[in-house]
Amino acid sequence: MSGFSFSVRATDGPARTGLIRTQRGDIRTPAFMPVGTAGTVKAMFPEDVRATGAEILLGNTYHLMLRPGAERVARLGGLHRFMNWPHPILTDSGGFQVMSLSGLRKLSEEGVAFQSHIDGSSHFLSPERSIEIQCLLGADIQMQLDECPAMPIAHEAARESMRLSARWAARSKRAFAEMSRPGQALFGIVQGANYEDLRHESVDRLIELDFPGYAVGGLAVGEGRAEMFRVLELTTPRMDAGKPRYLMGVGKPADIVGAVARGIDMFDCVAPTRSGRHGQAFTRAGAVNLKNARYAEDETPLDPTLDCPASRDYSKAYLHHLFKAGEYLGPMLLSWHNVAYYQQLMAELRAAIAAGRLGAFIAEFADAADDAQ
Amino acid sequence: MSGFSFSVRATDGPARTGLIRTQRGDIRTPAFMPVGTAGTVKAMFPEDVRATGAEILLGNTYHLMLRPGAERVARLGGLHRFMNWPHPILTDSGGFQVMSLSGLRKLSEEGVAFQSHIDGSSHFLSPERSIEIQCLLGADIQMQLDECPAMPIAHEAARESMRLSARWAARSKRAFAEMSRPGQALFGIVQGANYEDLRHESVDRLIELDFPGYAVGGLAVGEGRAEMFRVLELTTPRMDAGKPRYLMGVGKPADIVGAVARGIDMFDCVAPTRSGRHGQAFTRAGAVNLKNARYAEDETPLDPTLDCPASRDYSKAYLHHLFKAGEYLGPMLLSWHNVAYYQQLMAELRAAIAAGRLGAFIAEFADAADDAQ
Numbered sequence: 001m002s003g004f005s006f007s008v009r010a011t012d013g014p015a016r017t018g019l020i021r022t023q024r025g026d027i028r029t030p031a032f033m034p035v036g037t038a039g040t041v042k043a044m045f046p047e048d049v050r051a052t053g054a055e056i057l058l059g060n061t062y063h064l065m066l067r068p069g070a071e072r073v074a075r076l077g078g079l080h081r082f083m084n085w086p087h088p089i090l091t092d093s094g095g096f097q098v099m100s101l102s103g104l105r106k107l108s109e110e111g112v113a114f115q116s117h118i119d120g121s122s123h124f125l126s127p128e129r130s131i132e133i134q135c136l137l138g139a140d141i142q143m144q145l146d147e148c149p150a151m152p153i154a155h156e157a158a159r160e161s162m163r164l165s166a167r168w169a170a171r172s173k174r175a176f177a178e179m180s181r182p183g184q185a186l187f188g189i190v191q192g193a194n195y196e197d198l199r200h201e202s203v204d205r206l207i208e209l210d211f212p213g214y215a216v217g218g219l220a221v222g223e224g225r226a227e228m229f230r231v232l233e234l235t236t237p238r239m240d241a242g243k244p245r246y247l248m249g250v251g252k253p254a255d256i257v258g259a260v261a262r263g264i265d266m267f268d269c270v271a272p273t274r275s276g277r278h279g280q281a282f283t284r285a286g287a288v289n290l291k292n293a294r295y296a297e298d299e300t301p302l303d304p305t306l307d308c309p310a311s312r313d314y315s316k317a318y319l320h321h322l323f324k325a326g327e328y329l330g331p332m333l334l335s336w337h338n339v340a341y342y343q344q345l346m347a348e349l350r351a352a353i354a355a356g357r358l359g360a361f362i363a364e365f366a367d368a369a370d371d372a373q
Numbered sequence: 374m375s376g377f378s379f380s381v382r383a384t385d386g387p388a389r390t391g392l393i394r395t396q397r398g399d400i401r402t403p404a405f406m407p408v409g410t411a412g413t414v415k416a417m418f419p420e421d422v423r424a425t426g427a428e429i430l431l432g433n434t435y436h437l438m439l440r441p442g443a444e445r446v447a448r449l450g451g452l453h454r455f456m457n458w459p460h461p462i463l464t465d466s467g468g469f470q471v472m473s474l475s476g477l478r479k480l481s482e483e484g485v486a487f488q489s490h491i492d493g494s495s496h497f498l499s500p501e502r503s504i505e506i507q508c509l510l511g512a513d514i515q516m517q518l519d520e521c522p523a524m525p526i527a528h529e530a531a532r533e534s535m536r537l538s539a540r541w542a543a544r545s546k547r548a549f550a551e552m553s554r555p556g557q558a559l560f561g562i563v564q565g566a567n568y569e570d571l572r573h574e575s576v577d578r579l580i581e582l583d584f585p586g587y588a589v590g591g592l593a594v595g596e597g598r599a600e601m602f603r604v605l606e607l608t609t610p611r612m613d614a615g616k617p618r619y620l621m622g623v624g625k626p627a628d629i630v631g632a633v634a635r636g637i638d639m640f641d642c643v644a645p646t647r648s649g650r651h652g653q654a655f656t657r658a659g660a661v662n663l664k665n666a667r668y669a670e671d672e673t674p675l676d677p678t679l680d681c682p683a684s685r686d687y688s689k690a691y692l693h694h695l696f697k698a699g700e701y702l703g704p705m706l707l708s709w710h711n712v713a714y715y716q717q718l719m720a721e722l723r724a725a726i727a728a729g730r731l732g733a734f735i736a737e738f739a740d741a742a743d744d745a746q
Contacts, residue, residue, distance in 0.1 A: 039694060043701035047682065068669070068694045076672060076690050084686050296441070299449060309420065313457050317449050321412060321441045328416035331701060 004141075004185035004212050006244045006265075010354045014236065014263035017353040020213075020244055022140045023183035024080070024088045025055060029244060029265040030349050032256065032342045033058040033090060035273065038067065039083045042273045043331040044339065046085045052308060052336070053343035056141075057085055058268040061094035061133050062101065065123070066116045070136040078138030090268070091139035092248070093130045093172075093189075096148045096217075107147065109164070127171040131186070135179045142180070143215060143248075144172035146189040151223045158193035159201075165191045165217075166205040173209055187246060189217040190235060194227060199235045207240055214239055215246040216264070220255070229258050236263035253282055253345055257365055260349050261358060272338030277331040279323045282341045284368055288316070290334065295320040308340035377514075377558035377585050379617045379638075383727045387609065387636035390726040393586075393617055395513045396556035397453070397461045398428060402617060402638040403722050405629065405715045406431040406463060408646065411440065412456045415646045416701075416708045419458045425681060425709070426716035429514075430458055431641040434467035434506050435474065438496070439489045443509040451511030463641070464512035465621070466503045466545075466562075469521050469590075480520065482537070500544040504559070508552045515553070516588065516621075517545035519562040524596045531566035532574075538564045538590075539578040546582055560619060562590040563608060567600060572608045580613055587612055588619040589637070593628070602631050609636035626655055626718055630738055633722050634731060645711030650704040652696045655714045657741055661689070663707065668693040681713035 006029075008018040020027040034041045034049055037060045041049050049057065059079055064070060076082050079089055095112065098105060102123075103115035111126030127145040134142040146165035149158065169188045176186040188206035192198030206214055216235055219228045232247070239245055246266035247259050256267050272282065279291040281302050288295075288302070298316035306312060310333040322330030352361035379402075381391040393400040407414045407422055410433045414422050422430070432452055437443060449455050452462055468485065471478060475496075476488035484499030500518040507515040519538035522531065542561045549559040561579035565571030579587055589608055592601045605620070612618055619639035620632050629640050645655065652664040654675050661668075661675070671689035679685060683706040695703030725734035 038698045038700060039691070040700050040702040043705070045682070045702070045705065063698075067698055068690075072670065072690075075670060076688065082688070082691055082694075084691070297445065297448060309418070315449065315455070317441075317445075318412070318455055318457070321455075325411045325436075325440055327411060327413050328701065328704060329413040329418070332416070332418065332705065 003183050006213065006242070008241070010356075012353045012356050012358040013261065015261050015349075015353050015358050016241075016263065016265060017350045018244075018265065022088045022185070024086065024140055027055045027088060028350055030256075030260045030346055030353075031056060031266050032346045033266065033268040034339050034342075035060070035268055035270045036083065036085070036089075037270070038063045039073075039079065041335075041339070043277060043328075043335045044273070046083060048336055049085075049339060050087065052340040053347060054339065056088040056090055059089050059091045059137060059139065060097060061091050061130060061137070062097035064091075064137060065094060065125075065133050066118055066121075070133040074136040074138070078136075080138060088140040089138075090141035091134045091137055091143065093143045093145040094125050094133070095130070095145045096249070098125055099148060109167075111145070127168040128175040131172055131175040131179055135176075135181070135184075140184055141213070142176065142184065142186045144169045144186065144188055146191060146217055148191070148218050148221065149193065150221055151193055151218070153193050155195055155198070158191075158195055158198055162191040162193075162198050162202050165189060166202060169206055169209055169211075173211070185212040187211055187213040187215050189215045189248070190239070191218045193218060194223065194231050196234045199231065200238055203235065203238045211243070213244040213246060215248050217248050219247065220249045220251055225255060225258065228255070229262060232259055232262040232264065239263075253342070254365075256342075256345065257349065257362055260353075261362060272342050273335045276335035276338045279330065279334065281319075281334050282338050286368070290316060290319045290330070291323050292320075302337050303341070306337070306340050306344055308337060310334070310336035311340055376556050379586065379615070381614070383729075385726045385729050385731040386634065388634050388722075388726050388731050389614075389636065389638060390723045391617075391638065395461045395558070397459065397513055400428045400461060401723055403629075403633045403719055403726075404429060404639050405719045406639065406641040407712050407715075408433070408641055408643045409456065409458070409462075410643070411436045412446075412452065414708075414712070416650060416704045417646070417712065419456060421709055422458075422712060423460065425713040426720060427712065429461040429463055432462050432464045432510060432512065433470060434464050434503060434510070435470035437464075437510060438467060438498075438506050439491055439494075443506040447509040447511070451509075453511060461513040462511075463514035464507045464510055464516065466516045466518040467498050467506065468503070468518045469622070471498055472521060482540075484518070500541040501548040504545055504548040504552055508549075508554070508557075513557055514586070515549065515557065515559045517542045517559065517561055519564060519590055521564070521591050521594065522566065523594055524566055524591070526566050528568055528571070531564075531568055531571055535564040535566075535571050535575050538562060539575060542579055542582055542584075546584070558585040560584055560586040560588050562588045562621070563612070564591045566591055567596060567604050569607045572604065573611055576608065576611045584616070586617040586619060588621050590621050592620065593622045593624055598628060598631065601628070602635060605632055605635040605637065612636075626715070627738075629715075629718065630722065630735055633726075634735060645715050646708045649708035649711045652703065652707065654692075654707055655711050659741070663689060663692045663703070664696050665693075675710050676714070679710070679713050679717055681710060683707070683709035684713055
């Protein structure tokens with residue numbers, strides 16, 4: 001039985017391109033994972049997600065545990081079968097969304113008690129229950145439960161929170177060893193806010209536990225791009241170069257490009273689908289708001305060079321009309337285009353790193369983005 | 374330049390199967406036209422609509438004249454290009470929806486003044502303006518403006534209304550002769566409520582004008598299935614057997630089957646897409662409401678024998694979840710399935726007529742529907 005593995009194919013400065021192997025298929029890195037919150041990448045057919053080049057999806061433990069419920073998904077054959085996505089799936093631990101979405105919460109050493117945002121019902125998420133849920137869902141890559149505090153946060157509070165996450169990492173690992181199936185992998189999550197000593201301590205504690213992959217958590221929570229890049233620069237060099245590095249919840253195209261340059265291999269973000277539902281398209285020339293009246297008679301497509309029907313076969317004028325009329329097809333087409341744009345960006349980053357020309361790629365990318373501002 | 378034509382291939386009692394030829398492609402009859410109200414078959418990609426077997430769409434003049442506007446669609450290359458549907462399109466006249474959707478209306482010999490349901494703006498639709506709009510949209514098959522009164526209606530009022538529609542038919546034909554392009558076709562619409570003498574008079578007046586096709590209007594407006602069938606039986610035998618017969622706004626599967634048996638060749642209805650958006654699937658065993666809790670753990674797909682991913686590749690449990698969670702993918706999948714189901718039904722009707730076994734098909738169809746009640 002083939003297990004989980006990661007190999008770096010080429011590097012360009014801190015940036016790497018490589019391959020994650022899983023039982024359900026390979027994932028070329030740097031990789032972007034579209035988010036399938038509630039068992040669906042919103043407004044997209046899974047075949048179309050796949051055709052954009054996506055090789056792995058992210059599922060949200062918080063949403064799925066509440067509806068339809070992890071045990072139900074397990075009875076129905078697991079998340080892959082449930083949502084008709086036979087390729088790899090990574091699930092988060094649920095912790096971040098408990099903190100950002102749920103009602104009354106109470107955090108303790110044991111875990112976090114909270115109320116569902118759907119019906120107010122009471123739930124408890126511990127490191128062990130999070131792993132149990134992720135195993136019931138059948139996720140190929142699972143994440144430890146962690147605490148993800150908002151920034152700014154004082155050093156002492158950040159240290160206590162990071163150490164709680166480290167203890168939860170150890171508990172998660174024990175639970176995973178008991179409950180997981182061969183070939184599945186559990187990632188630890190580096191915390192420590194924007195403090196170098198805490199990020200280092202967090203990395204060291206996790207490496208001691210020896211995970212097959214590590215995430216950088218606690219970023220993209222309002223600290224700004226420059227600060228995020230600064231924290232990455234003082235974190236990733238200390239992380240195991242032989243393991244995949246996943247920057248959670250990131251981000252806009254420029255965030256991804258900058259993080260890849262700083263050694264990150266995996267990303268997830270709702271931006272392409274959420275923006276798509278709200279009429280915003282990501283393009284090589286920057287973001288485009290299709291609701292703007294300037295597009296009412298614009299016959300050009302979003303990007304005729306992208307191998308995606310949504311990017312190529314419909315005019316901006318038509319997309320403008322669909323959003324004005326509140327038609328389903330507007331979010332459907334823009335989500336599709338945006339996910340295709342993100343996957344194309346990842347393919348270009350991989351090619352640039354492999355060719356040792358990431359610097360030139362980034363300079364060009366920044367120029368185009370500046371033009372659009 | 375090939376024009377518009379219709380030929381009957383086979384008959385089985387009053388039922389016929391045949392072929393409508395247009396410049397943009399052939400349409401096998403009996404045909405069902407999915408409704409693309411505002412330039413989109415709601416929640417479906419046009420390629421998927423096509424792949425179900427649909428050979429022609431219906432577009433709504435009322436919606437398109439208000440938004441994005443017929444002149445704008447014309448500047449953007451016409452409706453086919455605008456909505457990325459290169460196949461035949463039929464447009465209605467806008468009259469029915471002015472009556473059912475718009476605000477303050479005033480009907481006169483000249484036409485109908487009304488207010489937009491979108492922004493309250495004032496508009497006027499005459500037979501000539503309706504044709505002008507349909508030509509701006511570039512519709513392959515166009516419909517005369519008519520008045521479609523609600524039933525029950527007194528004989529005298531029905532007669533006056535039918536005669537107004539007949540006068541509008543003559544004006545529509547003159548306008549069409551001036552404005553249309555070669556290969557396009559204009560259909561007249563039979564009115565006369567549920568009065569035999571008025572239906573006959575309406576048919577005779579239209580035949581005198583000599584249209585390439587005729588619609589039966591004023592049905593499916595609340596009169597019930599039995600009454601609709603009765604009116605069809607006293608109307609279609611008087612219609613030109615060499616021209617296509619289109620029953621406007623119909624219907625549920627059983628309506629279509631019964632109307633085909635009474636000599637109808639073309640249909641349109643929002644039922645498959647509207648029901649799909651609301652969680653209802655049409656199946657061989659009757660209608661299925663996916664929101665019902667009984668489907669929460671039902672692993673079976675809607676119809677594994679249908680050559681449609683939406684029908685085949687997703688469990689009812691998953692569809693149930695999508696509707697419970699309010700996800701876009703629920704309406705997307707069910708609309709797709711329902712349109713595929715309708716197209717499959719039409720294909721079966723065509724095959725049954727060609728084989729002279731429509732009676733057996735209908736008996737079987739009625740049995741299955743009974744089982745589901």
